[in-house]
Amino acid sequence: MALDEQTELTDLTPKPRKHFNLIFQDISYSALHYDIQSYSIKTKLILKGISGVFVSKELAVILGPSGSGKSTLLNVLAGYRKYNTKDKNNVGYLEINETKIQDHRVLRKESCYIMQDDLLQELLTVQESLMVAAQLKLGVEYSSKAMRSKVDSIADSLSLTSCMTTLTQSLSGGERRRLSIALELLNDPSIIFLDEPTTGLDYSNATQLMSLLRDMAHRGTMIICALHQPSASLLSKADHLFVLNDGYCTYQGTIPGLIPYLADLGYDCPSNYNPADYVIEVSQEAEQMYEQCSNGKLYNINSSLGGSTVFRTIEEKVPDQSAAHVTFDHRLIPGLHVPWYWE
Numbered sequence: 001m002a003l004d005e006q007t008e009l010t011d012l013t014p015k016p017r018k019h020f021n022l023i024f025q026d027i028s029y030s031a032l033h034y035d036i037q038s039y040s041i042k043t044k045l046i047l048k049g050i051s052g053v054f055v056s057k058e059l060a061v062i063l064g065p066s067g068s069g070k071s072t073l074l075n076v077l078a079g080y081r082k083y084n085t086k087d088k089n090n091v092g093y094l095e096i097n098e099t100k101i102q103d104h105r106v107l108r109k110e111s112c113y114i115m116q117d118d119l120l121q122e123l124l125t126v127q128e129s130l131m132v133a134a135q136l137k138l139g140v141e142y143s144s145k146a147m148r149s150k151v152d153s154i155a156d157s158l159s160l161t162s163c164m165t166t167l168t169q170s171l172s173g174g175e176r177r178r179l180s181i182a183l184e185l186l187n188d189p190s191i192i193f194l195d196e197p198t199t200g201l202d203y204s205n206a207t208q209l210m211s212l213l214r215d216m217a218h219r220g221t222m223i224i225c226a227l228h229q230p231s232a233s234l235l236s237k238a239d240h241l242f243v244l245n246d247g248y249c250t251y252q253g254t255i256p257g258l259i260p261y262l263a264d265l266g267y268d269c270p271s272n273y274n275p276a277d278y279v280i281e282v283s284q285e286a287e288q289m290y291e292q293c294s295n296g297k298l299y300n301i302n303s304s305l306g307g308s309t310v311f312r313t314i315e316e317k318v319p320d321q322s323a324a325h326v327t328f329d330h331r332l333i334p335g336l337h338v339p340w341y342w343e
Contacts, residue, residue, distance in 0.1 A: 018110065018190040019056040020096055020222055021318040022077070025297075026051060027092035029072055029081060046072045048247035049092075051296035053314035054224055054240065056190070059210075059217040061235065062226040064244035065280050070226035071195055073244065077224065078193045079107045111191035112184040116199055118176045122169035126160055126179055127151070129168060130186070137187045150186065158182050158212065174205030178212070192216075194225035198234065210237045232274045242296070243279055250289035251279060252314075253300025261300050265289065 029047040034040075046069045054060045054077075062070045075081040077094070094101040101107070121129055130151040138147060155161050158178045163171060168179065177197060184192065197213070198206040214237045217223040227234070235241070236255060243251040251261060258279060259269050265288065269278045283289050293300065298311040 019220065020110065020190055021056070021098075022054045022191070022222065023095040023314055023318065024050075024052055024077065025093055025095070027073070027076060029069075029076055029092075031072075046247055047076070049295055050244070050247070050249045051294075051314060052242055052249060052252055053299065053317045054222060055318060056222045057218055057220055058222070058239040059214045059237065060222075060224045060240035060242060061230070061238040062224065062242045062244060063230070063235075063276060063280070064226075064228075065284070066228065067246075068244040069247045070228075070244055074113070074193050074195055074224065074226055077107070078111060078113045080113065107191070110189065111193060112187075112189040113193045114180055114184055114195070114197065116196045118180045120168040120176060120179060123167065125165050125167055126155070126171070126175075127164040129179065130155065130182060133183045134186050154182050154185050158185075159208075172205070173201050174208060177201065177205075177209055181212075189221070191222045191224070194223070196228055197225050198227065198230065203231070206231075206234060207237075210234050214238070227276075230276050232276065235274075235276045243283060245280070245283040245290075248290040249293060249296035250283040251300065252293055252296050252298070257300040261292075265292065 026049050027047050028045065028049050030043050030045045032041050033044050035042045050073070062073060064070050072081065094107070096107070121132075124132065131147065134142070134147040134151055138150070142150075152161075155164060158181060160175065160178055160182060163175055166175075168176065171179065181192075181194075194213070197209060201209065213223050213225065217239070238255055241251065241253060241255055241258060242249065251258060253261065258275055262269055262279060262282065265282075267278075267282045269275055290296075292298075293311070297314060299314050299317045301310050301312055301317075
């Protein structure tokens with residue numbers, strides 16, 4: 001058998017999906033800002049000792065008002081912001097499959113980060129964009145036939161087949177967002193971070209995108225996305241909810257458990273009210289909410305069956321079978337050049 005033919009066959013073999021359990025403990029993060037009243041540079045604490053857990057096969061949503069720290073938390077988890085540094089305000093640590101992470105950049109080996117703005121080559125078609133990205137990401141060990149097969153498979157799963165010959169500048173908002181996701185799926189990331197993926201999309205496109213993310217998560221990918229003001233139907237597609245307000249975690253748990261949790265605190269969500277809007281409103285005036293969930297150290301497992309709110313520690317949330325099969329390599333890629341702005 002020729003070498004090219006053998007490469008084509010091995011390239012088409014699907015890679016086993018890695019399962020990760022991500023726990024973060026006591027994460028605090030601060031940033032410098034200019035105070036116009038005192039005409040001086042001051043330090044603002046954005047994340048205030050929060051903890052939490054995210055696992056594979058779940059679509060996790062980070063919810064909160066503007067300025068609550070959603071994007072900052074995503075950046076910290078993805079390794080684009082430093083924590084646990086000499087700065088006493090930037091502390092905390094991450095654990096992946098019971099392995100404590102010492103370097104803030106290591107998670108990039110297994111993850112991708114899709115930002116709010118779609119950065120696409122406007123003069124390329126969808127197919128050209130995917131093929132160029134495949135050639136850059138997959139390397140010379142992939143044959144052209146294997147690359148085309150992988151591109152076609154991803155395009156089909158993201159409903160991009162009908163617009164493969166369309167210039168990206170002519171795509172709709174939903175198609176652009178799906179193309180951004182497709183470009184990142186080429187190298188099979190185990191963890192996907194998305195910053196407000198539904199912003200700028202109409203209800204139909206937003207619903208389609210959230211359904212797509214949920215299906216991808218249930219197939220084994222850990223997906224963590226930050227949302228600003230999702231509708232009740234969009235929120236219901238998530239498996240895991242993490243609510244932030246003013247840098248504190250005010251709720252972490254299941255979606256069906258949110259309303260009973262609020263009711264136990266004396267906040268009855270009206271039947272005609274969006275639970276996502278309601279929890280943001282009440283968390284701005286209820287300091288006991290972050291104390292109730294111990295600032296993210298407790299996970300609400302309450303289901304739609306009703307009854308009192310039941311909490312478990314975030315360590316108990318982690319499935320035993322996931323960590324048993326994957327040992328996380330906490331070392332950086334040998335020879336990896338890291339740009340100065342990532343340091």
